[in-house]
Amino acid sequence: MNLKKLFAFFPLLIPIWEKVPFDSVNTAVPDAPYYADNASIKMQSDYLMKTQDSRLRSKIAVSLAYSDNQAAIDALEACLQDEKNDYVQADLLNALYNLRAQGSCRKVTLLKSLLKSQNKSVRAMAAALDLRATNDLSSVYALLASESNEYVINFLWSEIASGKDLAKHSRDSEIDGFLSSENPYQRAGAIRVAAMKSGEPDKDAKIAKFLSDKNTMVKAALAQALALRDKGGAGLLEKLSDDRDVTIRAFVASSAPAPDRLQIFMKLSNDPDDEVRRLSCVSLGGYKDADAINSLIARIGDKMLQVRDAAEASLIRIAPGQDVLKRIGDELLETKESRASAVTILGALKDKRYSEPIMKLLVSLDEAEYDLIRRCITALGELDFKESWKPVSERAGHKEAVVREAVASTLGKLRIKESYDTIIKLSDDKSVNVSTQAFESMGWIADTYFSATLLAAIRKTVAEYPADNRSYACWSIARINVASQDILNQLDALCMKMVLKIPMSPNTYDVDSVRISALFALIDLGKKDPVAKEKAENVLKAFLAPPRNDDAFSSMVGDGLKDFARQAKAYVNNEKPGQVAIKTRTPLFIIEETRERNAPPPAQK
Incomplete structure (x- = not known):
């Protein structure tokens, strides 16, 4: 083994x-x-080169991709050298691509010869493997110049863009021809690389002209590349944020936070599209500015739950000061559209000034408002408001499991003796989330009052x-x-x-x-x-x-x-546990399967 x-x-x-x-x-x-040793790999590759069945050769190639051994690269390249079937070639190249973490291909000349294949997968994989082996972009750009297949174009531009160094070292003369291509897939790939390598995208006229490209996919590629940059391109992003296409605005909204992008996120937090608003709220969580906080407060009353949740999470992440929390407590706790998020924020940031108002809100709620009930109960536990144990306990029979789970958790945090029987009752709940939370709460409290219940639980050894x-x-x-x-x-x-x-x-x-x-x-x-x-x-x-x-x-x-x-x-x-050797498993090799299937039955005793 x-x-x-x-x-x-x-x-x-x-x-x-x-x-x-x-x-x-x-x-x-x-x-x-998975791991295959050298002997297993040799047995598979030997059979691959001998068999006339192309389907078997393909299956063997696919199985070798799981070998996690550099020896498989040499074996697959040897098989590729003599392979004439382009479908098998594609599987061999795919296997080599999947083994790229184990090392690079050595037979670069062989890879270059496959760039002229009629099979799109062969061309794409051969070019990608050649690029990883040599870091030479010339062959890839030469292939792209004559390529018309969308799959190959998209795959190779993604390979170039996936490595910052590759994009950075692409010469302008290599990219310029693609920027003016009639093929929108070529323009999209080229603008993505150009935006990545540009020192100052806002001052690059070649990039700016793509703001008016007629193809949405091309502008989306530009927006995506600019969004991935840590800095630079704020001017271009600002203009793209006004685009009619929601996909482009969504890429802008998901940009990495930078000081000169704050105003963009603030504007997009009011976008008509729900997802754009949500992404903007997530991005605004990277700022401490008052303007960012105000924009997020406006969104915790949004009509869409996902937007409200994103704004709520960002405000908790920012953890604004007491004056902002007072504003949330005084203004929003009483507003129907905003009170759910306000409760969660005040609880998570432990503003005890609003413990009693949250308890009063809990008491006033109808059973149908289960999400707000759950939030109130959770917040009261986070605020450690012990006076709330009774109204919290009264919700232990709620029909929604999430409410009962919140009750079990909060009672465990409050540690009130009179509520122990409620926790015990919840430990027998039909919902596993509720029962396990009740048992965990017993551990938080750490009182021998629960010992008999815990013993009974570990004795229930039935399926x-x-x-x-x-x-x-x-x-x-x-x-x-x-x-x-x-x-x-x-x-x-x-x-x-x-x-x-x-x-x-x-x-x-x-x-x-x-x-x-x-x-x-x-x-x-x-x-x-x-x-x-x-x-x-x-x-x-x-x-x-x-x-x-x-x-x-x-x-x-x-x-x-x-x-x-x-x-x-x-x-x-x-002590800290040290490292240990892990047993691996052998990939499911087709040759072993065939041998087992054809083996004679064991002799009868």
Whole structure:
């Protein structure tokens, strides 16, 4: 088995555990990376050069693209040397292009000879690979000069524009001919590169004339290139911001924030198109100016939710001063169109002057206004307004899960004893988002009042009960840091025994996120409890032991759980987990598939 070292392949658990519980998402292990050794690559390429079936040759070429080994580049180039079928050539070149991170092609002369192919994919890929191998733009520009296929034109101009150095080193004499081309795809590509390489686009007459180009795609390419620049081109962007085409205005609105572009974003924040206004609000979040703040305040009353949300997020990002927050609280909290965003902003920026008005607003709301109810409840938790615990608790039976989730979260932040039973009730909610939030809130509060509920949750080892509930309960048990013998025994069972009941099937081990949550809980409890410490040590020893063929337990400790245990050991020792070699997987090679399919059946015993 070949091994390849990666820096961070498995999720890094310790930073997660220190902040939030484990779940099925944050402990998900990605598929192992592909890798083929030199011998496997040689076997594939040898067969590719021998077989007369062009379909097989193409499939082998595609599979070699996943080899993640520079040896495949040499093998594919050798195959390309003798290949006459242009469809197979295209697949070979595509494979080489996909392997470009492993190295460049060496047979540049071969690539140049393919620039005259009748196959558009062959021409495009050969030119791109030649460019990456030589950094010589002359061949690409020569091909473009005679090219009429839209795909090839767009692909090659994108290749040039994708590298700032390539665009920068393009000579004006090479680009000028394309700027005056009758083909709009050529003009679009050329103006994109010209705008990228220009020192001062606003003073470049060749670029300015494209403001009046009759083709929208060309002007959009100019707007896109200027928008990507960190600075320069504000004059051109200002003129493009008045264009009738919404796509062009959207590119302008998404420009990188720069001091001389502020007025453009302010103007476009009033654009008739919803998406242009939204993008402008996002861009305005990069400024601290009063004018930017005023423009954003105007948009939190926008008719479109997406625009209001963008303005709201930008104001939170800017974090304006107390005078601005007072204006938001005094003027907008009472305005129906703006109050939802005002509540969220005041809560996120923790302006406690408006805690009581937000609570009063919550009390006055009808059940149908669930989004505003959710925002009010969330804000009251962020403001730590303990007097609000009762009206917040009264919303625990709301029909919308997002409201109940907000209730569970806010009650966890307020830590009011009288609300504990409401949290317990929400931990049995049919919505997993609500129940897991309730269990997490128990950990925030860290009161032994919840211990019996948490024990009951980790004992519910049935397939119908959400596994994340057990994971979150383990985290909260660790935060309370007081455990009975029953809790310790159940945590140990989650790690070591087949406790999960599945209908019409034998019991099996719980999911990895639960098992590793139980182990981390035992480790935390073991810092004070010698029994928990001994159990944690025994689990670690079992998880890290070499697998045995006759051991059913070893078969249920996969690579992911084994690495989690390695990290848990580092957590015990107060260390950072070091690097580890990752097992790779071999690409699905067609030759091996054929061999297995044609193999004789095993002899009967």
